[in-house]
Amino acid sequence: xxxxxxxxxxxxxxxxxxxxxxxxxxxxxxxxxxxxxxxxxxxxxxxxxxxxxxxxxxxxxxxxxxxxxxxxxxxxxxxxxxxxxxxxxxxxxxxxxxxxxxxxxxxxxxxxxxxxxxxxxxxxxxxxxxxxxxxxxxxxxxxxxxxxxxxxxxxxxxxxxxxxxxxxxxxxxxxxxxxxxxxxxxxxxxxxxxxxxxxxxxxxxxxxxxxxx
Numbered sequence: 054x055x056x057x058x059x060x061x062x063x064x065x066x067x068x069x070x071x072x073x074x075x076x077x078x079x080x081x082x083x084x085x086x087x088x089x090x091x092x093x094x095x096x097x098x099x100x101x102x103x104x105x106x107x108x109x110x111x112x113x114x115x116x117x118x119x120x121x122x123x124x125x126x127x128x129x130x131x132x133x134x135x136x137x138x139x140x141x142x143x144x145x146x147x148x149x150x151x152x153x154x155x156x157x158x159x160x161x162x163x164x165x166x167x168x169x170x171x172x173x174x175x176x177x178x179x180x181x182x183x184x185x186x187x188x189x190x191x192x193x194x195x196x197x198x199x200x201x202x203x204x205x206x207x208x209x210x211x212x213x214x215x216x217x218x219x220x221x222x223x224x225x226x227x228x229x230x231x232x233x234x235x236x237x238x239x240x241x242x243x244x245x246x247x248x249x250x251x252x253x254x255x256x257x258x259x260x261x262x263x264x265x266x
Contacts, residue, residue, distance in 0.1 A: 057130060064100040064132040068109065072119035075130045078139055086127040087164040092197055094126035094190075097140050097158040099133045104174045105157040111177040112186045118177075121187065125194045126161075133158075145215045147171040159186075161193050167208035168215075 058069040060077050068075055076082035086093045096113075098105030112118045122128050133140035133156065140158070146168040148154045153173070160171040170193055175186035184192075196204055 062132040062135045064098065064134070065130055067100065068113065068130050071109070071113045072116050072123075073113050073128050074119075074123045075128050078129055078131050078136055082127050082129045083164055083166060089127065091126055092169075092193065093162040093164065093166070094122060094128045095131065095143060095158075095160040095162055096128070097131045097133050097143060097160070098156050102156045104155075108157050108174050108186070112175070115177070118187060121190055125190065142215065143168060143171070146211055147173070149211060149214055159189075163205060163208050167205075167212045169204045169208035169211065 054069050055071060055073065055075045056077060057065040057071075057075045060066060060069075065075075065077065076085070083093065098109075131139050143160045144154050144158060147158055147160060150168070150171045151173075155173040157174055158171070159173065159175060160168050162168050170189075172189065174183075175189055176183055177185055177187070179185045179188065
């Protein structure tokens with residue numbers, strides 16, 4: 054059993070028996086990465102995510118894959134439902150890097166928590182236009198060893214980009230009375246006086262379209 058056996062999250066507990074030496078999110082994991090001089094491999098998912106379970110079975114339960122992860126990274130597992138704040142920050146970084154997002158989310162970080170490479174689901178072998186998880190890790194490990202300065206510069210630039218994008222922007226101008234009147238009229242048309250809800254609300258049980266899950 055790894056460190057996740059002590060966590061309260063059911064999702065994290067599902068990974069407590071992995072051969073991966075998982076750490077929960079916290080300062081201790083990043084201190085360990087600094088001590089060892091290796092990147093952090095962050096994996097974010099949730100308990101009802103189909104592809105999270107697929108990647109766990111294909112990669113995190115595989116002894117050879119886990120051995121490589123343990124040797125070259127500090128591995129951190131996060132439940133997005135328990136830590137939506139962590140998920141939101143690194144999802145923004147993943148979308149900035151790849152143009153898309155989803156779960157499982159896989160992000161490689163510096164010891165300061167700055168992302169420099171990211172993706173979602175990676176298969177155990179190359180296929181369907183995706184590199185294998187092992188090939189991704191080997192490439193990241195080689196780049197960290199041979200081009201760390203470039204990676205750190207990219208990580209700082211990406212971190213600043215995500216931080217800037219998250220800053221609240223002032224409004225371009227005050228709301229005029231015509232805008233308020235239009236909003237009230239839209240609400241009046243949407244409201245169902247008999248059922249007490251809008252038509253859009255009654256249809257809200259439609260299944261959302263997820264990218265990876």
